[in-house]
Amino acid sequence: MARNILLPIGDGTEMMDTLYPVFRLAEEGYEVVVAGPEVRTYHGVMHEIPPLEPIPWDITREQPAYHIRTTVAFRDINPADYDGLFLSGGRAPEYLRYDQDLLRIVKHFFDLGKPVAIVCHGVELAAAAGCLSGRTATTVGKCELDITQFGGIYVDEPFVTDGNLLSCRTWHDYALMFKPLLQLLQKQQTLGNGAKEQIHA
Incomplete structure (x- = not known):
């Protein structure tokens, strides 16, 4: 049985958001398949509010990171070949949400109740795929509208579980996410890949 997790990225993907799940899930025996609009090398970025700037920042500053x-x-x-979906953040979702192939993929995971983990701007992909109506999720504060304008419920918490949907604000909250995510993936394995049954935490 497959033990594959799909992780879509693009240029501007936030590397802490992205690399931690790549390695953490691999530790548990999952193959994390990194996908993009094309097969190539992508530019990652680092987002942070600089702590010691003489002029304060109200929003994150972006700078180059790993590829x-x-x-x-x-x-x-x-998407039937995958057990779960991980939507990482950064600026990549701003343009990836227009990719109809990716939206088809995201919708598959929600329709079949497979585990979906979202951090930060990754919520924009679930919103664009029409998957947040009636769902409760968290995200970084500046993306609240990406939940509420699509019929979802925004909660300002570090980590939120709503059935098959797990969400956290930023990678700083990852310590809360991965144990429940792994439990959900284990339950998905028990059900069988592609089982049309909603997972309830």
Whole structure:
């Protein structure tokens, strides 16, 4: 049985958001498949509010970070081959949310109740796919509207679980996310890949 997690990225993906799940889930025996609009190397970024700037920042500053390579393009993905979906943040979701192949993929995971983990701006992809109506989630504060304008309920908490949907604000909250995520993935394995049954935490 497959033990694959899909992680979509693009240029401007936040590297702490992205690299931690790549390695943490691999530790548990999952293959994290990094996908993009094309198979190539993508530019990662680091987002933070600089702590010691003489002029304060009201929003995160972006600077270059590591690069990461995808192994499959969105158009070639059969989402039935994957146990779960991890939507990382950064600026990448701002343009990835227009990719119809990716939206088809995201919708698959919600429709079948497979585990979906979202951090920060990753919520923009679930919103664009029409998957947040009636769902409760958290995100970084500046993305609250990406939940509420699409019929969802925003909660200002570090970590929120709503059935198959797990969300956290930023990578700073990851310590709360991964144990429940792994439990949900284990339950998905028990149900069988592609089982049309909603997972309830």
